[in-house]
Structures are given as C-alpha cells and as structure tokens.
Amino acid sequence: MRRYFGRKLLVYGLTFFVAVTVNWLIPRFMPGDPVQSMLSRANVSQPAAVEAMRLHYTSMFGFDQPLWRQYLNFWGALLRGDLGISIWLFPTPVTDVIVRAVPYTLGLLVPAILLSWVAGNRFGAFAARRRWLDNSVLPLGYVLTATPYMWLAILLAWALGIVAGIFPVAGAYSFAMRPELSWAFAGSLLQHWFLPFASLFLVAFGGWAIGMRNMIIYELEADYVTYLRSLGAPGRLVRRYAFRNAILPQITGLALQLGVLVAGALVTEIVFSYPGLGHLILQAVQNQDFFLLQGTFLFIVLGVLVANFVVDVAYVLVDPRTRAGMGGAA
Amino acid sequence: MSLTVTGLRVHYRTLRGDVKALDGVTFSVADGEIMGLAGESGSGKSTLGKSLIRLDGRMRHVGGTVELDGVTLPIGDDAAMNAHRFREVSLVPQYAMSALNPTRRIGRMVSELLASRGAGPETAELERRLELVGLSRDVLDRYPGELSGGMRQRVVMVISTLLDPSLLIADEVTSALDVSTQRAVARTLREFRDRGLVKSMIVVTHDIALVHQIADTITVMYAGRLAEKAPAEALVTAPRHPYTRMLISSLPEAGVRHEDRRLAGIPGAPPSLLDPPAGCRFRDRCPLAFARCAEQPPFAEVAPGHHVACWKAE
Numbered sequence: 001m002r003r004y005f006g007r008k009l010l011v012y013g014l015t016f017f018v019a020v021t022v023n024w025l026i027p028r029f030m031p032g033d034p035v036q037s038m039l040s041r042a043n044v045s046q047p048a049a050v051e052a053m054r055l056h057y058t059s060m061f062g063f064d065q066p067l068w069r070q071y072l073n074f075w076g077a078l079l080r081g082d083l084g085i086s087i088w089l090f091p092t093p094v095t096d097v098i099v100r101a102v103p104y105t106l107g108l109l110v111p112a113i114l115l116s117w118v119a120g121n122r123f124g125a126f127a128a129r130r131r132w133l134d135n136s137v138l139p140l141g142y143v144l145t146a147t148p149y150m151w152l153a154i155l156l157a158w159a160l161g162i163v164a165g166i167f168p169v170a171g172a173y174s175f176a177m178r179p180e181l182s183w184a185f186a187g188s189l190l191q192h193w194f195l196p197f198a199s200l201f202l203v204a205f206g207g208w209a210i211g212m213r214n215m216i217i218y219e220l221e222a223d224y225v226t227y228l229r230s231l232g233a234p235g236r237l238v239r240r241y242a243f244r245n246a247i248l249p250q251i252t253g254l255a256l257q258l259g260v261l262v263a264g265a266l267v268t269e270i271v272f273s274y275p276g277l278g279h280l281i282l283q284a285v286q287n288q289d290f291f292l293l294q295g296t297f298l299f300i301v302l303g304v305l306v307a308n309f310v311v312d313v314a315y316v317l318v319d320p321r322t323r324a325g326m327g328g329a330a
Numbered sequence: 331m332s333l334t335v336t337g338l339r340v341h342y343r344t345l346r347g348d349v350k351a352l353d354g355v356t357f358s359v360a361d362g363e364i365m366g367l368a369g370e371s372g373s374g375k376s377t378l379g380k381s382l383i384r385l386d387g388r389m390r391h392v393g394g395t396v397e398l399d400g401v402t403l404p405i406g407d408d409a410a411m412n413a414h415r416f417r418e419v420s421l422v423p424q425y426a427m428s429a430l431n432p433t434r435r436i437g438r439m440v441s442e443l444l445a446s447r448g449a450g451p452e453t454a455e456l457e458r459r460l461e462l463v464g465l466s467r468d469v470l471d472r473y474p475g476e477l478s479g480g481m482r483q484r485v486v487m488v489i490s491t492l493l494d495p496s497l498l499i500a501d502e503v504t505s506a507l508d509v510s511t512q513r514a515v516a517r518t519l520r521e522f523r524d525r526g527l528v529k530s531m532i533v534v535t536h537d538i539a540l541v542h543q544i545a546d547t548i549t550v551m552y553a554g555r556l557a558e559k560a561p562a563e564a565l566v567t568a569p570r571h572p573y574t575r576m577l578i579s580s581l582p583e584a585g586v587r588h589e590d591r592r593l594a595g596i597p598g599a600p601p602s603l604l605d606p607p608a609g610c611r612f613r614d615r616c617p618l619a620f621a622r623c624a625e626q627p628p629f630a631e632v633a634p635g636h637h638v639a640c641w642k643a644e
Contacts, residue, residue, distance in 0.1 A: 227429035228443065230384045231490070232415030237446045241431050248433075320433060320473040 001323075008312060012305050023297035024074055027290040028067070034087050034288040035063065061085075061291075074294075083298070084291035088283055094295040097280065102299070104172050105276030107193065109265050112200035113258070120208025121250055125243050127209065128216040138213060144206025149264035153199035153271040160195060167195045170273040196272045200264055204257070211253055215246035248319050255311040259304050332530045333359040333382075333497055338394035340381045349603045351377040353554040354394070356629060357637070359497070364523055364531045366541030366562065368577075369551035372600060376424075378551070379501045379534040381405055383419045399496055416447055420495035420528075424502040426486040430474035437470030440489055449493060459488045459527070463518055480511045487518060491527045498528040504540055516544045539581065542566050547635070550574045553600045553611040556629055560636040570632060570643040573612045610640070618642050 035057045044050050058064050061084075062073055077084065083094035124141075127133040144152075161169035173179070173188040219225065219242040228238050266278030273279065277296050284292040316322050338355045341348040351374045359365045369375040380386060382396060382405065391406030398418055404410040423429055431439055441451045457467045463484040474482055483503070491498060500519060504512040522528050535541045541548055542562050549559040550571065558571040569575045576596045598615035601607055610616070613623040622641050629639045 223423070223425040223428040224431045226386075227421075227423055227425075227486070228431075230415060230421045230423065231443065232412040232417075232447060233443055234412075234446050237442060241434070245431070245433055318433075320435075321475050 004316075008309070012309060016301065016305060019301040020078070020298055021071075023294055023301065024071060026297075027284075027288075027293045030285070030288060032288050034290060035061070037288055038087060038090065061087075078298075083295040086292045087289040088287035088292060094291045097292060098277070098295050098299055101276050101280050101296075104274060105265060105269065105278070108196055108200060108269070108274065108276060109262065112197055112204060112265070113254075113261055116201045116204035117208055117250070117254055120205045121212045121247060123205075124209035124212025124214075125216045125239075125246065128213045128220070129239075134213070138210060141206040141209045141213075144202050145204075145210060147203055147206075149199060149203055150267040150271050152203055153196065153268045156195050156199050157271060168192050169195065172275050192272075192274075196265075196268045196274050199268055199271075200261065203264065204261060207257070208250065208253075211250055212246060215249055216242055219243075219246045244318075248315070251311060251315050251318065255308050255315075258307045258311075262300055262304055332361045332363070332399060333532075334397040335382075336395050336397070338378070338381065338396060339392040340377055340385065341390050341392050342377075342388050343390055344388070344604075347604050348390075348392075350606060351389075351554055351603060352381060353603075353606065355551075355554075355556055356394075357549060357556060357559055359530045359532065361529050362523065363547060364520065364533060364545045365559075366538075366545030366548040367532055367534045367551065368536060368538050368541055368548060370536060370577075370600070372553075372603070373551040374554040374603075375534050375536075375551050376501060379421075379499045379532060382497070382499055382532070383415060383421050384408070384411065416490075416495065417493050418495055419497045419499065420490045420493070422487050422490050422498065422500045422503050424505065426483040426503060427479045427506060429486050430482060432474050435471055435473055436477075436485060440470070440492075443489070444492070447493075452492065456488070456492065459492070460485075462521070462525075463488055480507065480514075483507070483511075483515065484518065487515075487522070491522055494527055496529045498522070498531045499534065500531060501534045502536070503533070504535065504537065512540060513543075516540060519544055538566070538578065550577065553606060554603050555611060556637070556639060557612070558636075558638045558640075559629075560633075560638075564633075564636055570636065570638040571612075571640045572616050572618050572642070 035054055038057055039050055039053055042053065044053065062070055065073070081095070083098070086092050086094050086097050089097055127138055157169040160167050168174070168191060172192050173185060174192075177185055177188055179185065220238075222242075222245075225238055225242060228241070265276070266281060268274070269276045269278030270282050277300065280292060280296050283289070284296060335358065336356050338352055339350070340352040341350050353374075355374075355378060367375045367378065377389065380389065381391070382403070385391060385405065385408070396403045396405050398414070401414075401418075403414055403419070430436060434442070440456065444451060456470070460467060460469060465481060465484055465488075469477060469481065469485060474485075477485065487503075503519075504515050507515060519531065519533065523531055533541055533544055538548070545562050547559060548562050548565040550557045550565070550573065552573050558565065558569065558574045560569075565574065566578060569578055573596075576594075580593060580595050582593060596615055601611055601614065607614075608626070609624040610619075610627055613619040616623070620641075625641075627639045627641045629637050630643075631637050632643050
C-alpha cells in the first residue's frame with residue numbers, strides 16, 4: 001500500500017514539475033512585450049521618462065536577467081508562495097487576483113462535475129433497463145456529449161437569455177449590485193450562475209449516462225449475475241451488485257475527464273463573461289500578463305492533480321481487486 | 331420419482347427461425363440418483379440442464395412438463411420459477427470460476443443472497459460444509475479474486491447446495507479443470523449426494539469417461555432428443571444405440587497404441603436443428619439405417635432401466 005502511493009506521489013510530483021515548467025515557458029513564447037504595453041498604457045510622452053520607466057519595470061519583473069536565471073528565480077519565488085505581480089492589474093499581486101476568481105470557478109466546476117456524475121450514472125443505469133428510454137433519450141445523450149461546451153453555452157445564452165429573457169447572459173451578479181451578504185445578492189448570484197452551470201452539466205451528463213448505460217448492460221450479462229438469477233436472487237440485489245461494479249470504470253473516467261471539464265469551464269466562463277479563472281486567462285493573454293497566466297495555469301494544474309489523486313484513493317477504497325494487485329492483501 | 335420430465339420442448343429464437351434444441355424429451359431421475367447427461371456440442375444437453383432451472387433470454391418453453399417431487403415447475407415463467415430456484419432446484423454453473431461477485435467478500439455475498447431469499451444466515455452450517463470440501467472458514471473473509479480457480483469452484487458448490495435442494499444441476503463443472511481437480515470435484519459431488527445434501531443430481535458433460543466415475547445412470551443425447559439412457563456400467567460396456575456405440579468406440583483406450591489402430595470418429599455431422607428431418611435424426615450417419623428409420627423410433631425400455639430410441643435395439 002505504501003509503495004503504491006509512494007510511486008503514485010512520485011508520478012504526480014514529476015507531472016507537476018513538467019507542467020509548471022511548460023506553463024512558465026508558454027507566456028514567454030508569446031509575441032509582444034509586456035513592458036511595452038504597460039508603457040503605452042501609462043501614456044507618458046517624455047522620452048527620458050519613458051526610458052526610466054522601462055528600466056524600472058524591466059528590472060522589477062526581472063526581464064533584464066538571462067532566461068535560465070528568470071526560471072530559477074521563478075521556482076525560488078514559487079516555493080516561497082510568491083507568484084509575482086500582475087501586469088494587467090498592476091500592482092496587485094497575482095495571488096490576490098487568483099484568490100478573487102477561484103470561488104467563481106469552483107462554484108461552477110464542483111457542482112457541475114459532481115452532479116453530472118451522480119445524475120448521469122443514475123440515469124444511465126435506469127435507462128439501460130428500459131427499452132423506450134434507451135431508444136429515445138440516449139441518442140440525446142450522444143448529441144449532448146458530442147457538443148462542444150462553448151457551443152452549448154452560446155446556444156443556451158441565446159435561447160434562454162436573449163430570446164426567452166429568463167436568465168442574464170453576462171457576469172456573476174447584476175451590474176447594479178455590489179457583493180454583500182443579502183438575499184437579493186444571493187439570488188442574483190444564483191441567476192447568473194445557472195446558465196454556465198447548465199451548459200457544463202448537460203455536456204458531462206450525456207457522457208456519464210452513456211458510459212453507465214453501456215457498463216450496466218455489460219455487467220448484467222456477467223457470469224455472477226447469471227448465477228445469482230439462477231439461484232432466484234431478486235432483481236434488487238442483482239441491480240445493486242451490477243451498479244456497484246459498473247461504477248468502477250466511471251470513477252476512472254472521472255479522473256480522466258477532470259482536465260477536459262476544467263478546460264470546458266474556462267471557455268464557458270469566457271462565453272458568459274463569468275469572472276473565474278477562464279476569464280482571467282483571457283485577460284492575461286490579451287495584456288501579455290506573464291505572471292497572471294503562469295499563476296492561473298499553476299492553480300489549474302494543482303487542482304487537476306489533487307482531484308486525480310483523490311479519485312485514485314477513492315478507487316483503491318472501492319475496488320478490492322486493485323488492493324490485491326498492490327500486495328497489501330493479507 | 332424425484333424428477334419427471336415429459337415431452338419437454340424448448341426452442342431458441344433466432345433471426346432465421348426457431349432452433350429446436352430440445353424436441354420432446356422424456357425421462358425421470360429417481361431419488362438419490364446421479365444422472366450423467368452426455369452428448370456432443372449442440373446436442374441439447376446444456377439446454378436441458380438450463381431448462382430445469384432458468385431459461386435464458388432467447389429460450390422459449392414450447393411444450394412438455396417438468397415435475398419435481400410431485401410439483402410441476404413453472405419453467406416458462408421466470409418470476410414464478412424464483413420460488414423453486416435454490417431451494418428445490420439448484421445449479422453449479424459451467425462458469426463457476428467467475429460466478430462470484432468480484433467486489434464482495436464471499437461471506438457477505440452469501441449472507442446477502444440468503445437474506446434476499448428469506449433464509450437465515452446459516453453460518454455454522456456454511457462453515458461445516460466448507461470444511462467438507464476442504465476449505466477453511468477464512469475464505470468467507472476473502473474476495474473471489476484472492477482464491478484459486480479450484481477453490482472458487484468448491485465455494486460455488488457449497489453455496490449452490492446450501493439450502494439442500496432436491497435436484498442439483500452440475501453443468502460442465504469439470505470442463506475447465508485439470509485432471510486431478512476433476513477427480514476431486516467428482517468425488518465431492520458424490521459425497522454431497524451420499525450425505526443427503528442434495529437428493530438427486532444431473533451432471534451435464536461431454537466427457538463420458540468422467541461421468542462414468544460419478545454417475546449411477548448415463549443419458550446420451552443426440553440432436554435435441556434422447557438416444558439412450560442406461561445404468562452407467564451398462565451404457566459404457568454394452569451400449570445399444572448405434573450412436574452411443576460409435577461414440578464410445580471413438581474414445582481413446584489406455585494401453586492401446588494408436589499408431590497401430592487409428593482412432594475411429596463418426597463420419598458426418600448432426601442435422602441442423604432449425605429444420606430437423608423427420609424420423610430418427612442419426613439415420614444419415616448410421617451404418618444400420620433402414621427404411622423404418624424415416625419414422626421416429628420411441629424411447630423404449632429394452633431392459634430394466636435401459637431405454638433406447640432405435641428400431642434395431644430390441
């Protein structure tokens with residue numbers, strides 16, 4: 001058991017290192033110069049002043065040092081918990097910018113992932129045993145899961161937001177409000193949350209339902225089911241066993257889908273101008289904000305890795321066969 | 331009479347029409363009898379075994395009755411049949427190695443199964459019977475994946491007979507085992523009968539040599555019908571049906587060098603059961619066939635306990 005998790009942790013550590021390095025590299029491959037864009041925003045006309053500001057900013061962000069030095073500095077700062085200063089929202093630290101955005105992204109992602117997984121599995125298992133549902137609703141599942149997140153998001157925004165006018169299509173709360181603890185604000189938050197959530201939920205739901213439906217059909221054909229039925233076991237017991245065994249590949253699927261779902265959430269946020277991490281990434285790219293981009297990526301990588309690790313642990317807990325494979329069995 | 335089967339007909343539904351896998355089968359199994367049921371692939375032996383406990387989705391009960399201890403079994407009605415399964419008719423399946431839920435500890439699975447059938451947790455009895463087949467009670471705390479194939483098979487034999495069924499169907503239980511384990515399984519099956527854990531037994535197999543060791547009587551099937559039923563010794567040493575004779579003479583014998591005497595097979599193939607020919611179904615391959623074979627021969631008793639479906643057998 002310890003060796004198994006030791007090996008897992010090593011792999012996760014390595015993944016983290018590589019991902020963070022790539023995240024550091026990507027912004028530096030972008031065309032354009034962040035200091036230049038800051039200077040033009042500052043709108044200073046005197047050439048001497050411009051030059052002084054350029055020197056100041058360049059040394060402040062460390063761009064005057066060679067690349068390898070910048071890379072080492074980056075890791076040094078990272079280990080101290082310092083992600084640098086945002087260029088877009090100068091001089092706010094990147095950490096603060098991200099902390100402000102994270103609740104919105106988590107508020108979208110966590111319910112979308114968990115609810116779609118639970119509901120999709122239940123529905124898929126249910127549909128597998130009813131021919132009419134299997135023939136009518138599951139094709140819809142195929143359409144849903146094949147839909148790109150942002151396309152469904154645009155469709156929902158257009159249909160329920162623009163045409164029907166039921167839901168707002170931009171922001172996390174009404175532009176007329178300030179964040180506060182009140183029922184009105186919570187209501188507005190919920191109203192703005194619904195459409196981005198629904199577009200994430202629906203796409204993922206279709207995928208889980210189809211996967212579960214196939215797994216249940218497979219499990220109900222398995223030998224242990226035939227044996228139980230030959231001994232007259234009631235359908236309730238058989239279904240319970242089949243559901244429990246069919247859910248195992250779905251747990252692995254959850255681990256694999258986490259990254260896709262996070263990416264989906266990022267583009268959905270952009271469609272709805274939802275002030276989460278996806279929105280930050282767009283702003284960071286447009287403003288050549290290296291540090292914000294790095295920081296946001298870092299946070300996403302961390303999130304996906306941690307979630308994957310949790311799923312790994314959960315899998316070991318629910319499937320005795322993995323435990324036997326680790327040599328931990330008595 | 332423990333089991334009486336009369337004119338049983340079970341068909342498989344396929345896209346090309348009904349496959350008549352069992353086409354009028356009549357026999358009985360006495361209390362305490364172990365009946366071997368032999369035949370080649372497609373002869374209907376497994377279909378017969380399954381028909382007595384659970385028809386699968388493509389099988390259809392077309393006619394005939396099955397009576398066990400004086401009660402007619404509703405074999406065509408899956409739900410009504412549940413009351414009889416496990417308690418009166420039970421099964422050791424062909425796939426015994428994979429018959430246990432891989433994600434439940436065996437003890438827990440057994441108690442959940444018993445509870446679902448309204449039977450109490452018979453822990454003491456369960457442990458006693460595990461001991462009988464040479465397993466310790468520890469297996470109850472194990473997952474099926476932690477046991478060897480042979481151990482799993484024995485566990486399944488214990489579970490299947492836990493409620494002392496009147497009839498046990500053992501479907502190809504030895505096919506997947508090596509020779510030494512086969513003997514052990516055969517001995518266990520006999521022991522279950524001798525101790526009265528099951529009243530009578532049908533052992534479905536294609537291995538006549540093995541069934542000869544287990545069974546009191548052997549029934550040979552051919553193309554959906556019974557060819558011959560006789561006491562085990564009589565069937566092996568003095569078969570009356572030409573098919574049984576050829577089947578037994580095609581078995582290798584110990585001590586014979588087959589370099590010198592080539593092993594004889596039976597030329598030809600069984601008829602299609604989609605649209606089987608009238609009359610005796612073996613007649614196209616039978617060296618003794620004559621005009622009367624176009625008529626279906628009755629499954630007649632030619633000697634005490636010896637039934638043969640052949641015009642030439644009298």
